[in-house]
Amino acid sequence: MLIVSLQNDKGYAYAIWSTVSNSLLGFDLNKSEAIEIVHNVTGCDELRAEDIVDHPKPYSEILLHIIDREREYYKSRIGDLRLRCHDSARDSFDAGNYGILHIVTADELKSAKLDRKSPEKVKNMKKLFVSVPMKGRTEEEIKASIQKMKKIAEIYEGEELELIDSYIDEEPTENCNRGVWFLAKSIDMLSEADVFIGIQECYDWKGCWIENGVAEKYDIKRYSVRADYVIDDYASVYRKAHPECVNACFPG
The missing domain is CATH 3.40.50 (Rossmann fold)
Incomplete structure (x- = not known):
């Protein structure tokens, strides 16, 4: 499903969100660019694509999807950080005490037990x-x-x-x-x-x-x-x- 919206009240900049790929397909689009994306992605004819673009959804709908995606992303990041805590500190971490991360020692960093960013990433x-x-x-x-x-x-x-x-x-x-x-x-x-x-x-x-x-x-x-x-x-x-x-x- 596609969400087509106007980014502002001036009516010349469109954004398109795909709920399938959970990502933006276009941003700052003019009307013809928006119609082309809708036509290519959905396979509908150009008249139907134009009708969809002519009836945009509120931009807040796309923003809500972006917020939901970011919430899931940071939940996974928090999970990764939890695994980096000492076993004895994880209960405190689970209780929301993220400052417990400072317990990690310099020796662990030197020995590369905490892999920050791999060269490949x-x-x-x-x-x-x-x-x-x-x-x-x-x-x-x-x-x-x-x-x-x-x-x-x-x-x-x-x-x-x-x-x-x-x-x-x-x-x-x-x-x-x-x-x-x-x-x-x-x-x-x-x-x-x-x-x-x-x-x-x-x-x-x-x-x-x-x-x-x-x-x-x-x-x-x-x-x-x-x-x-x-x-x-x-x-x-x-x-x-x-x-x-x-x-x-x-x-x-």
């Missing part, structure tokens, strides 16, 4: 590129937004993702266009990505707009999130970075 993890505004923001603010967006992308993907560190702390060489230099660095990192997440308001930020366009044109799986969900006081951040726009709109 790390090798097979999908790589995530996060596109977020950086102009006029501190390193701490930028990295906080990146971590929020990583968690959102992992919820949509239903698995842990390897983060490509897109924060650039280098300074460009002399006699070059700073914006182009930073953008070139970002595009280079984006070339390694399996998954991309950016902000819906990317059109307000030249670098984010171009990164989103590159991900779209080169078929990197994309997600987007509202800027004010991941950037504190986004309106102030925007005004600070674009004073010329603010002055033009509100002269004097």
Whole structure:
């Protein structure tokens, strides 16, 4: 069964969830893209597919499925952690005292009795590129937004993702266009990505707009999130970075 929903009240971005595979089949879709997915997955004719898309379900239905899937995922993770406790500590762990994990000794870690991430698992993890505004923001603010967006992308993907560190702390060489230099660095990192997440308001930020366009044109799986969900006081951040726009709109 497919759940087709509108992601917002503007009516131009669709999401599609499969209850069979328990996963998102599409996100930020336009109407024709949504119709194509419904047609291909269900095998119905295009008129029926269009009718389904024209009668979308509330987006909350997809969110509930995502939450249920995440609940099962973390239940399994808790089970794995329980097995890593000493036998004598498991009763406390079962009672909800997860701090008991700190009993594990350094000697056990050194002897590799607690296998954190196997090289094979790390090798097979999908790589995530996060596109977020950086102009006029501190390193701490930028990295906080990146971590929020990583968690959102992992919820949509239903698995842990390897983060490509897109924060650039280098300074460009002399006699070059700073914006182009930073953008070139970002595009280079984006070339390694399996998954991309950016902000819906990317059109307000030249670098984010171009990164989103590159991900779209080169078929990197994309997600987007509202800027004010991941950037504190986004309106102030925007005004600070674009004073010329603010002055033009509100002269004097």
